[in-house]
Amino acid sequence: MTLALHGGTPVRTAPWPSWPPPMDEAQRKLVADVLDSGRWGATQGGGVCADLTRAFARLSGVEYGVAVGNATLGLFAAFKGLGVGPGDEVIVPGYTFVASATSVLLAGAVPVIVDVDPADLHLSAAAVEAAITPRTAAIMPVHLAGSPADMDPLNAVAARHGLKVVEDAAQAHGAAYKDRPVGGLGDVGVYSFQASKAMTAGEGGLIVCRSEADHEAIWSVCNLGRSLGGAWYGHPNVGWNLRLTEIQAALLLPWLDRLPEEVERRNAFCDAVDRELAAAGLPVAQVPPPPGTTTDSRHLLMLRLGEPVDRELLISAMAAEGVPLDGGYPPLGTMEALTGAGARVEDCPATEAAAREVVWVRQSMLMEDPSAAADLAEALSKVLPEATRPA
Numbered sequence: 116m117t118l119a120l121h122g123g124t125p126v127r128t129a130p131w132p133s134w135p136p137p138m139d140e141a142q143r144k145l146v147a148d149v150l151d152s153g154r155w156g157a158t159q160g161g162g163v164c165a166d167l168t169r170a171f172a173r174l175s176g177v178e179y180g181v182a183v184g185n186a187t188l189g190l191f192a193a194f195k196g197l198g199v200g201p202g203d204e205v206i207v208p209g210y211t212f213v214a215s216a217t218s219v220l221l222a223g224a225v226p227v228i229v230d231v232d233p234a235d236l237h238l239s240a241a242a243v244e245a246a247i248t249p250r251t252a253a254i255m256p257v258h259l260a261g262s263p264a265d266m267d268p269l270n271a272v273a274a275r276h277g278l279k280v281v282e283d284a285a286q287a288h289g290a291a292y293k294d295r296p297v298g299g300l301g302d303v304g305v306y307s308f309q310a311s312k313a314m315t316a317g318e319g320g321l322i323v324c325r326s327e328a329d330h331e332a333i334w335s336v337c338n339l340g341r342s343l344g345g346a347w348y349g350h351p352n353v354g355w356n357l358r359l360t361e362i363q364a365a366l367l368l369p370w371l372d373r374l375p376e377e378v379e380r381r382n383a384f385c386d387a388v389d390r391e392l393a394a395a396g397l398p399v400a401q402v403p404p405p406p407g408t409t410t411d412s413r414h415l416l417m418l419r420l421g422e423p424v425d426r427e428l429l430i431s432a433m434a435a436e437g438v439p440l441d442g443g444y445p446p447l448g449t450m451e452a453l454t455g456a457g458a459r460v461e462d463c464p465a466t467e468a469a470a471r472e473v474v475w476v477r478q479s480m481l482m483e484d485p486s487a488a489a490d491l492a493e494a495l496s497k498v499l500p501e502a503t504r505p506a
């Protein structure tokens with residue numbers, strides 16, 4: 116069969132669902148209410164941002180939260196609030212979005228990039244342990260693709276060495292580890308509402324934490340160094356304006372009601388992919404979630420190719436077949452911007468293998484009816500023989 120890339124008939128011409136999904140009535144109404152109220156900012160307190168913050172703290176199983184402009188700044192604020200800064204090192208996984216590391220740089224600390232587990236691609240406790248120095252102050256498990264990092268071993272290493280645990284939950288709204296929600300598994304968790312994420316207001320972020328002292332410190336960082344309940348022009352600390360707007364919060368608060376349904380929908384699609392890949396006998400398998408995963412929120416579906424392929428050809432040929440795949444992250448440790456800024460890079464063989472062998476199916480596609488998983492398997496069956504390099 117001729118590849119669509121070479122003029123053949125594409126496997127699929129139907130569009131995939133768009134992301135974000137259309138606003139529902141509850142979102143429309145709350146956004147209109149906020150716009151009509153003229154209370155577009157959250158400085159007065161008690162508005163939609165406050166409701167959203169409480170809802171996310173509850174979702175995460177903790178007491179406190181702070182809504183912020185995005186997750187990059189949320190991670191930065193978490194480090195500032197926890198007192199992690201110049202002279203400190205923060206251990207981050209090699210297979211993640213660049214902001215995991217640049218937030219550490221923004222706080223003045225040094226990102227230490229370590230390898231991920233070769234099977235599930237999440238931060239490895241063994242790699243963390245091997246990279247600890249007297250300067251290590253914190254670790255950052257990333258709940259990659261919507262599955263929670265294997266937190267028990269990571270928390271155990273952190274406890275043994277007196278390290279803070281900051282969870283990057285930017286991709287994991289609604290995910291759970293051993294029936295405990297992410298975000299509340301370490302000291303601080305940070306969600307993103309950037310346009311590609313599982314809940315979005317175009318941009319946005321939210322920090323959750325369990326300790327009152329951490330909450331006060333992080334709130335102050337995000338509110339120009341004010342103290343909670345203190346004077347408007349009293350600034351006992353150095354801080355910035357990192358606040359979310361009420362308009363953004365109005366898009367997000369009603370979304371929480373349908374999040375579990377959307378997570379289920381994506382899981383149904385991913386289960387169908389498993390069945391279709393097995394039926395087609397393809398050398399492709401889902402990257403399994405870490406042990407302890409009880410809810411995978413399925414922000415992305417990561418597929419590992421079992422044979423060496425020409426990735427560029429694979430990705431352009433799949434796009435031409437109407438089933439686009441994403442090439443995923445290059446290894447964090449290969450980015451000159453990070454090494455040039457002082458990041459320390461440990462050996463990352465599993466990360467490098469992931470960059471070669473793993474491709475992603477985007478969240479919008481996972482929202483499609485599970486029957487469309489057959490298109491993915493069919494397009495892979497067509498493209499892989501052409502893209503596979505002789506061993």
Ligand SMILES: *Cc1c(COP(=O)(O)O)cnc(C)c1O
Nearest residue numbers: 185186187212214215285307309
């Ligand atoms: C999106 C993302 C971020 C950054 O979130 P922003 O809200 O865009 O700043 C950080 N970490 C991971 C893993 C992400 O996917």
